[in-house]
Amino acid sequence: MARSKVKYSYILNHTLRRNPLRKRRLCVVKKLYELTNLSDVEACPIIYSEIDSEPFVWPSIDEVRILITKYHMFSKAERRKTEGQSNQETFTRQRLGKTEETLRRQQRENRHNQTTYIMYQSMINPQTAMSRLNMEDFIELLART
Template structure:
Protein backbone atom coordinates (compact mmCIF):
# COMPACT_ATOMS: atom_id res chain seq x y z
CA UNK A 1 0.00 0.00 0.00
CA UNK A 2 1.48 3.32 -1.04
CA UNK A 3 1.97 6.08 1.47
CA UNK A 4 -0.33 9.04 1.30
CA UNK A 5 1.37 12.23 0.16
CA UNK A 6 1.59 14.70 3.03
CA UNK A 7 0.49 18.25 2.36
CA UNK A 8 3.27 20.66 3.26
CA UNK A 9 1.37 23.08 5.44
CA UNK A 10 1.33 24.08 9.07
CA UNK A 11 -0.37 21.45 11.23
CA UNK A 12 -3.06 23.18 13.26
CA UNK A 13 -3.71 20.31 15.69
CA UNK A 14 -1.32 20.51 18.68
CA UNK A 15 -1.04 16.80 19.38
CA UNK A 16 -0.57 15.89 15.71
CA UNK A 17 2.00 18.65 15.32
CA UNK A 18 3.96 17.44 18.38
CA UNK A 19 3.96 13.84 17.15
CA UNK A 20 5.09 14.92 13.71
CA UNK A 21 7.87 17.03 15.24
CA UNK A 22 9.32 14.15 17.23
CA UNK A 23 9.09 11.75 14.31
CA UNK A 24 10.66 14.13 11.79
CA UNK A 25 13.39 15.15 14.22
CA UNK A 26 14.55 11.58 14.65
CA UNK A 27 14.47 11.08 10.90
CA UNK A 28 16.49 14.25 10.30
CA UNK A 29 19.17 13.24 12.79
CA UNK A 30 19.39 9.81 11.20
CA UNK A 31 19.81 11.29 7.74
CA UNK A 32 22.61 13.60 8.89
CA UNK A 33 24.40 10.67 10.52
CA UNK A 34 24.06 8.56 7.36
CA UNK A 35 25.30 11.43 5.19
CA UNK A 36 28.39 11.89 7.33
CA UNK A 37 29.18 8.16 7.47
CA UNK A 38 28.54 7.27 3.83
CA UNK A 39 30.21 10.31 2.26
CA UNK A 40 32.94 10.90 4.84
CA UNK A 41 32.06 14.54 5.43
CA UNK A 42 31.72 16.73 8.48
CA UNK A 43 28.12 17.66 9.25
CA UNK A 44 26.15 18.90 12.21
CA UNK A 45 22.56 19.65 13.09
CA UNK A 46 20.99 22.13 15.52
CA UNK A 47 17.26 21.98 16.16
CA UNK A 48 15.36 24.44 18.32
CA UNK A 49 11.90 23.19 19.18
CA UNK A 50 9.07 24.48 21.37
CA UNK A 51 8.80 21.08 23.02
CA UNK A 52 12.43 20.89 24.24
CA UNK A 53 14.06 23.03 26.92
CA UNK A 54 17.49 22.71 25.24
CA UNK A 55 18.32 22.65 21.53
CA UNK A 56 18.96 19.25 19.95
CA UNK A 57 22.58 18.92 18.75
CA UNK A 58 24.28 16.37 16.53
CA UNK A 59 26.85 14.85 16.79
CA UNK A 60 27.77 16.67 20.01
CA UNK A 61 28.28 20.13 21.42
CA UNK A 62 32.05 20.06 20.69
CA UNK A 63 31.47 18.66 17.20
CA UNK A 64 29.03 21.45 16.39
CA UNK A 65 31.46 24.11 17.68
CA UNK A 66 34.28 22.67 15.53
CA UNK A 67 32.25 22.72 12.34
CA UNK A 68 30.85 26.19 13.00
CA UNK A 69 34.35 27.56 13.61
CA UNK A 70 35.52 26.15 10.28
CA UNK A 71 32.51 27.66 8.58
CA UNK A 72 33.16 31.12 10.03
CA UNK A 73 36.76 31.05 8.78
CA UNK A 74 35.57 30.77 5.18
CA UNK A 75 35.14 33.93 3.03
CA UNK A 76 31.69 35.46 3.10
CA UNK A 77 31.12 34.69 -0.58
CA UNK A 78 31.84 31.02 0.02
CA UNK A 79 29.62 30.95 3.08
CA UNK A 80 26.56 32.21 1.23
CA UNK A 81 27.26 30.37 -2.05
CA UNK A 82 24.89 27.45 -1.45
CA UNK A 83 22.88 28.96 1.37
CA UNK A 84 19.14 29.38 0.88
CA UNK A 85 16.29 30.38 3.12
CA UNK A 86 12.71 29.20 2.87
CA UNK A 87 11.66 31.95 0.45
CA UNK A 88 14.61 31.42 -1.91
CA UNK A 89 14.11 27.66 -1.82
CA UNK A 90 10.44 28.01 -2.78
CA UNK A 91 11.29 30.44 -5.58
CA UNK A 92 13.81 27.98 -7.02
CA UNK A 93 11.24 25.20 -6.90
CA UNK A 94 8.63 27.38 -8.60
CA UNK A 95 11.06 28.40 -11.36
CA UNK A 96 12.03 24.77 -11.97
CA UNK A 97 8.39 23.70 -12.07
CA UNK A 98 7.57 26.47 -14.55
CA UNK A 99 10.37 25.30 -16.85
CA UNK A 100 9.08 21.75 -16.72
CA UNK A 101 5.54 22.97 -17.43
CA UNK A 102 6.74 25.01 -20.42
CA UNK A 103 8.58 21.99 -21.85
CA UNK A 104 5.56 19.74 -21.41
CA UNK A 105 3.30 22.26 -23.14
CA UNK A 106 5.70 22.48 -26.06
CA UNK A 107 5.89 18.69 -26.37
CA UNK A 108 2.09 18.37 -26.20
CA UNK A 109 1.65 21.08 -28.82
CA UNK A 110 4.10 19.37 -31.16
CA UNK A 111 2.32 16.03 -30.74
CA UNK A 112 -1.04 17.68 -31.36
CA UNK A 113 0.16 19.36 -34.59
CA UNK A 114 1.84 16.13 -35.73
CA UNK A 115 -1.43 14.26 -35.26
CA UNK A 116 -3.21 16.99 -37.22
CA UNK A 117 -0.65 16.66 -40.03
CA UNK A 118 -1.24 12.92 -40.37
CA UNK A 119 -4.99 13.42 -40.28
CA UNK A 120 -4.75 15.93 -43.14
CA UNK A 121 -2.60 13.51 -45.16
CA UNK A 122 -5.18 10.75 -44.80
CA UNK A 123 -8.04 13.16 -45.57
CA UNK A 124 -9.53 12.40 -42.14
CA UNK A 125 -9.61 16.08 -41.30
CA UNK A 126 -9.22 19.17 -43.42
CA UNK A 127 -7.28 22.36 -42.77
CA UNK A 128 -10.15 24.77 -43.37
CA UNK A 129 -10.94 25.39 -39.71
CA UNK A 130 -7.39 26.18 -38.63
CA UNK A 131 -6.35 29.65 -37.58
CA UNK A 132 -3.10 31.37 -38.46
CA UNK A 133 -1.32 30.15 -35.31
CA UNK A 134 -2.21 26.52 -36.07
CA UNK A 135 -1.08 26.88 -39.67
CA UNK A 136 2.24 28.38 -38.61
CA UNK A 137 2.83 25.56 -36.14
CA UNK A 138 1.85 23.03 -38.80
CA UNK A 139 4.37 24.53 -41.24
CA UNK A 140 7.09 24.39 -38.59
CA UNK A 141 6.36 20.73 -37.81
CA UNK A 142 6.40 19.83 -41.53
CA UNK A 143 9.79 21.55 -41.97
CA UNK A 144 11.20 19.67 -38.99
CA UNK A 145 9.93 16.34 -40.30
CA UNK A 146 11.42 17.01 -43.74
CA UNK A 147 14.78 17.86 -42.19
CA UNK A 148 14.69 14.65 -40.14
CA UNK A 149 13.89 12.63 -43.27
CA UNK A 150 16.76 14.25 -45.20
CA UNK A 151 19.20 13.51 -42.38
CA UNK A 152 17.97 9.92 -42.25
CA UNK A 153 18.41 9.47 -46.01
CA UNK A 154 21.96 10.82 -45.87
CA UNK A 155 22.83 8.49 -42.99
CA UNK A 156 21.50 5.51 -44.97
CA UNK A 157 23.46 6.49 -48.08
CA UNK A 158 26.85 6.64 -46.39
CA UNK A 159 27.21 2.89 -45.59
CA UNK A 160 26.11 1.90 -49.13
CA UNK A 161 28.59 4.34 -50.71
CA UNK A 162 31.39 3.02 -48.54
CA UNK A 163 30.45 -0.54 -49.49
CA UNK A 164 30.54 0.34 -53.21
CA UNK A 165 33.94 1.97 -52.86
CA UNK A 166 35.29 -1.09 -51.08
CA UNK A 167 33.88 -3.47 -53.73
CA UNK A 168 35.50 -1.58 -56.63
CA UNK A 169 38.89 -2.98 -57.72
CA UNK A 170 41.74 -0.83 -56.62
CA UNK A 171 44.19 0.29 -59.32
CA UNK A 172 47.69 -1.17 -59.00
CA UNK A 173 50.28 1.12 -57.53
CA UNK A 174 52.43 2.94 -60.05
CA UNK A 175 55.53 0.99 -60.89
CA UNK A 176 58.76 2.54 -59.82
CA UNK A 177 61.76 2.39 -62.16
CA UNK A 178 64.32 -0.13 -61.12
CA UNK A 179 67.30 1.34 -59.37
CA UNK A 180 69.56 -1.42 -60.79
CA UNK A 181 68.68 -0.71 -64.43
CA UNK A 182 71.83 -0.43 -66.59
CA UNK A 183 72.82 3.02 -67.71
CA UNK A 184 72.77 1.98 -71.37
CA UNK A 185 69.12 0.85 -71.13
CA UNK A 186 68.14 4.07 -69.36
CA UNK A 187 69.91 6.05 -72.07
CA UNK A 188 67.99 4.10 -74.74
CA UNK A 189 64.63 4.72 -73.06
CA UNK A 190 65.45 8.40 -72.77
CA UNK A 191 66.08 8.58 -76.50
CA UNK A 192 62.81 6.76 -77.26
CA UNK A 193 60.70 9.04 -75.05
CA UNK A 194 58.28 11.52 -76.75
CA UNK A 195 60.23 14.40 -75.35
CA UNK A 196 63.17 13.42 -77.54
CA UNK A 197 61.36 13.42 -80.86
CA UNK A 198 63.74 16.10 -82.15
CA UNK A 199 67.24 16.94 -80.92
CA UNK A 200 69.55 19.76 -81.88
CA UNK A 201 73.31 19.43 -81.77
CA UNK A 202 75.00 22.62 -82.76
CA UNK A 203 73.47 23.77 -86.06
CA UNK A 204 72.36 20.26 -87.21
CA UNK A 205 69.01 18.64 -86.41
CA UNK A 206 68.92 14.96 -85.39
CA UNK A 207 65.85 12.89 -86.34
CA UNK A 208 64.30 10.44 -83.90
CA UNK A 209 66.38 7.51 -82.89
CA UNK A 210 66.01 4.56 -85.30
CA UNK A 211 64.58 6.59 -88.20
CA UNK A 212 65.30 4.69 -91.46
CA UNK A 213 65.67 7.90 -93.43
CA UNK A 214 68.60 9.09 -91.41
CA UNK A 215 71.68 9.93 -93.40
CA UNK A 216 74.40 7.67 -92.06
CA UNK A 217 77.01 9.68 -93.94
CA UNK A 218 76.44 12.53 -91.54
CA UNK A 219 79.75 13.58 -90.12
CA UNK A 220 78.48 13.97 -86.59
CA UNK A 221 77.12 10.38 -86.51
CA UNK A 222 80.26 8.85 -87.93
CA UNK A 223 82.51 10.87 -85.66
CA UNK A 224 80.49 9.95 -82.55
CA UNK A 225 80.19 6.16 -83.05
CA UNK A 226 82.77 5.22 -85.70
CA UNK A 227 85.97 7.08 -84.90
Protein backbone atom coordinates in the same frame (compact mmCIF):
# COMPACT_ATOMS: atom_id res chain seq x y z
CA MET B 1 0.18 -4.57 15.83
CA ALA B 2 0.14 -1.15 14.19
CA ARG B 3 0.99 1.89 16.21
CA SER B 4 -1.69 4.49 16.72
CA LYS B 5 -1.33 7.95 15.26
CA VAL B 6 0.40 10.36 17.63
CA LYS B 7 -1.32 13.66 18.29
CA TYR B 8 1.29 16.41 18.15
CA SER B 9 0.65 18.93 20.87
CA TYR B 10 2.54 20.48 23.72
CA ILE B 11 2.75 18.15 26.71
CA LEU B 12 1.90 20.16 29.80
CA ASN B 13 3.20 17.68 32.37
CA HIS B 14 6.93 18.28 32.88
CA THR B 15 7.77 14.67 33.73
CA LEU B 16 5.77 13.23 30.83
CA ARG B 17 7.53 15.61 28.44
CA ARG B 18 10.99 14.11 29.14
CA ASN B 19 10.44 10.71 27.51
CA PRO B 20 9.29 11.92 24.05
CA LEU B 21 12.12 14.45 24.04
CA ARG B 22 14.65 11.74 24.82
CA LYS B 23 13.24 9.45 22.10
CA ARG B 24 13.14 12.20 19.46
CA ARG B 25 16.64 13.31 20.36
CA LEU B 26 17.91 9.74 19.87
CA CYS B 27 16.16 9.58 16.47
CA VAL B 28 17.78 12.85 15.40
CA VAL B 29 21.22 11.63 16.46
CA LYS B 30 20.74 8.30 14.68
CA LYS B 31 19.67 10.01 11.43
CA LEU B 32 22.51 12.49 11.65
CA TYR B 33 24.99 9.68 12.32
CA GLU B 34 23.75 7.87 9.19
CA LEU B 35 23.90 11.06 7.15
CA THR B 36 27.43 11.92 8.19
CA ASN B 37 28.70 8.39 7.52
CA LEU B 38 26.92 7.81 4.21
CA SER B 39 27.44 11.26 2.72
CA ASP B 40 30.85 12.14 4.15
CA VAL B 41 29.61 15.44 5.57
CA GLU B 42 30.21 17.10 8.89
CA ALA B 43 27.20 17.96 11.00
CA CYS B 44 26.22 18.35 14.62
CA PRO B 45 22.98 18.97 16.47
CA ILE B 46 22.83 21.35 19.40
CA ILE B 47 19.52 20.89 21.18
CA TYR B 48 18.42 23.30 23.89
CA SER B 49 15.54 22.36 26.15
CA GLU B 50 14.03 23.60 29.36
CA ILE B 51 14.19 20.03 30.71
CA ASP B 52 17.99 19.76 30.65
CA SER B 53 20.24 22.27 32.33
CA GLU B 54 22.87 22.04 29.56
CA PRO B 55 22.31 21.76 25.80
CA PHE B 56 22.54 18.34 24.19
CA VAL B 57 25.51 18.21 21.81
CA TRP B 58 26.55 15.38 19.51
CA PRO B 59 29.16 13.89 18.85
CA SER B 60 31.14 15.87 21.45
CA ILE B 61 31.58 19.47 22.54
CA ASP B 62 35.14 19.59 21.18
CA GLU B 63 34.09 18.33 17.73
CA VAL B 64 31.22 20.80 17.65
CA ARG B 65 33.59 23.65 18.49
CA ILE B 66 35.91 22.57 15.67
CA LEU B 67 32.99 22.46 13.24
CA ILE B 68 31.74 25.90 14.28
CA THR B 69 35.28 27.28 13.96
CA LYS B 70 35.50 25.87 10.42
CA TYR B 71 32.22 27.57 9.60
CA HIS B 72 33.40 30.91 10.95
CA MET B 73 36.62 30.63 8.92
CA PHE B 74 34.58 30.99 5.72
CA SER B 75 34.34 34.51 4.40
CA LYS B 76 31.04 36.30 4.82
CA ALA B 77 30.35 35.99 1.08
CA GLU B 78 30.81 32.21 1.21
CA ARG B 79 28.58 31.96 4.26
CA ARG B 80 25.86 34.01 2.55
CA LYS B 81 26.14 31.77 -0.48
CA THR B 82 25.56 28.61 1.57
CA GLU B 83 22.84 30.24 3.63
CA GLY B 84 21.10 31.43 0.45
CA GLN B 85 20.93 27.89 -0.83
CA SER B 86 18.78 26.87 2.09
CA ASN B 87 16.55 29.93 1.85
CA GLN B 88 12.93 28.90 1.25
CA GLU B 89 12.26 31.78 -1.14
CA THR B 90 15.28 30.92 -3.31
CA PHE B 91 14.29 27.26 -3.35
CA THR B 92 10.73 28.15 -4.34
CA ARG B 93 11.92 30.43 -7.16
CA GLN B 94 14.23 27.74 -8.54
CA ARG B 95 11.49 25.15 -8.34
CA LEU B 96 9.02 27.49 -10.06
CA GLY B 97 11.51 28.15 -12.88
CA LYS B 98 12.02 24.43 -13.44
CA THR B 99 8.28 23.82 -13.42
CA GLU B 100 7.68 26.63 -15.94
CA GLU B 101 10.36 25.22 -18.24
CA THR B 102 8.75 21.77 -18.01
CA LEU B 103 5.39 23.34 -18.85
CA ARG B 104 6.82 25.13 -21.92
CA ARG B 105 8.48 21.92 -23.10
CA GLN B 106 5.21 20.00 -22.68
CA GLN B 107 3.26 22.68 -24.54
CA ARG B 108 5.73 22.50 -27.47
CA GLU B 109 5.43 18.72 -27.51
CA ASN B 110 1.63 18.90 -27.41
CA ARG B 111 1.61 21.44 -30.25
CA HIS B 112 3.93 19.20 -32.27
CA ASN B 113 1.69 16.18 -31.67
CA GLN B 114 -1.38 18.20 -32.62
CA THR B 115 0.08 19.36 -35.92
CA THR B 116 1.24 15.82 -36.69
CA TYR B 117 -2.30 14.62 -36.07
CA ILE B 118 -3.68 17.33 -38.36
CA MET B 119 -1.24 16.34 -41.08
CA TYR B 120 -2.37 12.72 -40.89
CA GLN B 121 -6.02 13.76 -40.89
CA SER B 122 -5.41 15.93 -43.94
CA MET B 123 -4.12 12.87 -45.81
CA ILE B 124 -7.33 10.99 -45.02
CA ASN B 125 -9.80 13.83 -45.56
CA PRO B 126 -8.06 17.05 -46.68
CA GLN B 127 -11.07 19.39 -46.76
CA THR B 128 -12.36 18.57 -43.29
CA ALA B 129 -8.94 18.66 -41.62
CA MET B 130 -7.84 21.93 -43.25
CA SER B 131 -11.14 23.71 -42.59
CA ARG B 132 -10.58 23.54 -38.81
CA LEU B 133 -7.12 25.18 -38.89
CA ASN B 134 -6.38 28.71 -37.78
CA MET B 135 -3.48 30.89 -38.96
CA GLU B 136 -1.02 29.61 -36.32
CA ASP B 137 -1.70 26.03 -37.40
CA PHE B 138 -1.04 26.90 -41.06
CA ILE B 139 2.23 28.64 -40.16
CA GLU B 140 3.39 25.67 -38.10
CA LEU B 141 2.45 23.22 -40.84
CA LEU B 142 4.38 25.28 -43.37
CA ALA B 143 7.41 25.30 -41.06
CA ARG B 144 7.31 21.51 -40.76
CA THR B 145 7.24 20.87 -44.50
